[in-house]
Amino acid sequence: MEPSTTAHPIAAHLVLADGTVFEGEAAGWAPPDSVAVGEVVFNTVLSGYQEVISDPSYAGQIITFTYPHIGNYGTNATDMESARTYCRGIIVRDLARRASNWRSELSLAEFLDTHRIPAITGIDTRRLTRVLRDRGAMPGAFGTAPVEDLLAAARAAAGTDGQDFVREVSCTKAYRRAGAADRSGGGRRRVVAYDFGIKTSIIDQLAEIADVEVVPATTPAAEVLARRPDGVFLSNGPGDPAALPYAVAAVDELVGKVPIFGICLGHQLLGQALGGTTFKLPFGHHGGNHPIRRTDTGGIEIASHNHNYAIDPESLPEGVEITHVNLNDRTVGGLRRRDRWCFSVQYHPEAGPGPHDPRYLFAEFALLMDEWKETRAAS
Numbered sequence: 001m002e003p004s005t006t007a008h009p010i011a012a013h014l015v016l017a018d019g020t021v022f023e024g025e026a027a028g029w030a031p032p033d034s035v036a037v038g039e040v041v042f043n044t045v046l047s048g049y050q051e052v053i054s055d056p057s058y059a060g061q062i063i064t065f066t067y068p069h070i071g072n073y074g075t076n077a078t079d080m081e082s083a084r085t086y087c088r089g090i091i092v093r094d095l096a097r098r099a100s101n102w103r104s105e106l107s108l109a110e111f112l113d114t115h116r117i118p119a120i121t122g123i124d125t126r127r128l129t130r131v132l133r134d135r136g137a138m139p140g141a142f143g144t145a146p147v148e149d150l151l152a153a154a155r156a157a158a159g160t161d162g163q164d165f166v167r168e169v170s171c172t173k174a175y176r177r178a179g180a181a182d183r184s185g186g187g188r189r190r191v192v193a194y195d196f197g198i199k200t201s202i203i204d205q206l207a208e209i210a211d212v213e214v215v216p217a218t219t220p221a222a223e224v225l226a227r228r229p230d231g232v233f234l235s236n237g238p239g240d241p242a243a244l245p246y247a248v249a250a251v252d253e254l255v256g257k258v259p260i261f262g263i264c265l266g267h268q269l270l271g272q273a274l275g276g277t278t279f280k281l282p283f284g285h286h287g288g289n290h291p292i293r294r295t296d297t298g299g300i301e302i303a304s305h306n307h308n309y310a311i312d313p314e315s316l317p318e319g320v321e322i323t324h325v326n327l328n329d330r331t332v333g334g335l336r337r338r339d340r341w342c343f344s345v346q347y348h349p350e351a352g353p354g355p356h357d358p359r360y361l362f363a364e365f366a367l368l369m370d371e372w373k374e375t376r377a378a379s
Contacts, residue, residue: 014142015150028112028119036118038088040140044287048353056169056197058087059238071108074099089118165239170217196237201352209366221253234266241268262344271311284308288354303347304354
């Protein structure tokens with residue numbers, strides 16, 4: 001079915017599961033009578049919309065951009081964070097139809113059409129954000145179908161609780177990325193990275209410190225250890241971490257046998273493997289400017305976030321150290337267990353998009369791997 005190509009706006013509606021209705025116009029990939037269904041969340045980035053849209057962590061979700069004008073600098077193949085997109089759609093106030101940047105290859109409107117991403121524009125995103133902030137993220141549906149059909153679709157949606165979206169976004173076979181030969185340490189270390197929804201920017205940063213082999217999310221721990229890695233990386237990803245017992249079991253088997261660094265979903269999986277539990281945040285953390293405090297120095301970092309769940313600090317056993325705290329809501333921003341050679345953070349140190357403040361964490365991972373190798377050599 002081909003998308004509409006008419007120059008005249010086509011009326012569309014967004015309906016949330018609680019019955020709240022918003023009027024707008026169809027945009028992006030918009031076949032007649034189409035309905036986009038997913039959990040509606042909001043993201044506060046001012047730029048980096050292409051990286052956000054192509055982040056696999058948004059599988060099952062509809063992204064609301066709080067910044068009113070989206071798409072002014074276009075899109076290009078270089079800024080993709082995955083080979084394809086997984087979000088269910090996007091919501092914007094004003095969608096730029098043309099781009100004004102020399103790097104642009106497609107306008108955002110053309111990008112959405114090419115990747116078959118439905119969108120709705122003309123929405124009062126300030127009102128929508130207040131609804132989600134006050135009532136919590138919830139399923140919604142938008143499109144040109146009748147409002148009653150959209151409401152039924154929204155109420156029938158499952159949300160993200162108990163959902164395993166990782167199998168949808170993970171690679172199906174392992175692949176390699178050579179480390180930067182001209183960088184100190186590049187090629188000396190070997191990292192196995194679990195793909196729970198890994199982003200290209202993360203692989204780029206890992207390749208600065210090691211040769212990288214990316215493996216599917218369901219890879220058993222024994223197969224990872226058989227590769228004799230110097231470290232294991234646990235990537236970001238979508239959905240409910242409590243719905244991934246196979247991943248938690250693999251991480252549990254790896255803890256203490258090899259250095260581990262996890263981010264976002266990987267952080268939550270490590271937290272569970274160490275004995276903690278997770279819970280769903282009211283509206284998640286989605287944005288490029290969240291303040292994080294380091295507990296060891298008191299220093300503040302500004303970091304990019306994209307997750308819906310967090311670790312319950314009261315559930316963490318003795319020996320697990322909380323290393324970072326999110327200053328917006330005091331949730332666990334990072335943890336470490338020194339005697340088991342593992343650490344993780346709840347945010348995105350690769351900054352794709354976002355600030356570069358936390359990129360030092362990749363260097364800390366490299367140092368941890370080197371110390372582990374030296375310890376083994378001495379024993």
